[in-house]
Amino acid sequence: MDVKMDSTIIPIKRDLVTMTDRIYDSILRMVTEHPEENAVLTERYLISRFGSSKAPVREALIRLCNERILRSIPRFGYVVLRLSGQDAVNIIQFRLINELGAAKEYMHKVTENDLEPLRAYLVNLQKTTLDDVWDIWDENIKYHTMLISLAKNDLLVRNLNDSMRTLRRYYAQYYSREQYRNQFVFNPGPHCSIFESLKAKDYDLFLERLRDDIKDGGRIYKINLG
Numbered sequence: 001m002d003v004k005m006d007s008t009i010i011p012i013k014r015d016l017v018t019m020t021d022r023i024y025d026s027i028l029r030m031v032t033e034h035p036e037e038n039a040v041l042t043e044r045y046l047i048s049r050f051g052s053s054k055a056p057v058r059e060a061l062i063r064l065c066n067e068r069i070l071r072s073i074p075r076f077g078y079v080v081l082r083l084s085g086q087d088a089v090n091i092i093q094f095r096l097i098n099e100l101g102a103a104k105e106y107m108h109k110v111t112e113n114d115l116e117p118l119r120a121y122l123v124n125l126q127k128t129t130l131d132d133v134w135d136i137w138d139e140n141i142k143y144h145t146m147l148i149s150l151a152k153n154d155l156l157v158r159n160l161n162d163s164m165r166t167l168r169r170y171y172a173q174y175y176s177r178e179q180y181r182n183q184f185v186f187n188p189g190p191h192c193s194i195f196e197s198l199k200a201k202d203y204d205l206f207l208e209r210l211r212d213d214i215k216d217g218g219r220i221y222k223i224n225l226g
Contacts, residue, residue, distance in 0.1 A: 023050055024060040028069065029134070031080045032172045041070070042077040069169070088170045091163050095214050098160060099144065102151040103210055107203050110150050115199055118146050122192050130186040137168040143191050147210075190216075 027046065030038045046057045061078055064070040070078040121143070130136050141164045149157050190213050197206040 019052060019056040020059045020063075023052060023056050024063055026050065027060055027064060028169070029172070031064075031069065032169050035080050035082055035173070038080065040077045040079055067165075083166070083170045083173060088167060091167045091170075092214060094163055095144075095160065095167075096211065098156060099148055099214060100207060100211060102148050102153070102156055103207060106150040106152075107198060107206060110198070114150055115195070118143075118150075118195055119199075121146060122188065122195055125188045126192070128186075128188075133172050134168070136186050137164075137171055139186075139188075141165065141168065147194070 023046070027041070031041070041061075043054065043057055043061065046052075046061075047054060050057065061070065061072070065072055065078070068081055071081055072078055125139060125143075128139075130139065141161060144164060145157050145161050148160050190209065194206060194209045194213060197203075197209055
């Protein structure tokens, strides 16, 4: 797969997309896939690059700083806060504790009606073709947040979404390297298997498959990219 950033603003697959959203996503790709080339960013440079006014660029930069992707240094610019392998390890451990803990609470309580949105989502997902690590991870985030939402706890959903968005950066950072570009393949099979075991009330298998899916990052998370 080729996910190189060019000088244009990337298209974002969302229903309502603002200029700030587009610039935010473009900067995120820039600093993740090409951190050396974009180690320091300035408002003036970004305004020129995207042909934008100051407001959406500044709003995007504020969001990126709030999410600890960039750090603002007065009278200098914005520097990239890179992720390390240990960051990924920490997030995966966090996910194991929270997702498996939540699963043990909701798995005995869910009904067919509770599972219907997830079933419908997976049916559509299997008809989808994706070859971009960012798009694949967006679907991964959507699936796992839908799954943990069965616990009916908004805090769990928000925390998982935030942690997986950070982990998405680690994967994109890793798979943007030339030698790894074609190794990240879209495969909804494991997610379907997790769902089917939950639907069948095979709880041991459900937890095992969910655990294996979360730990799948073990292929790369020990590599320190920092």
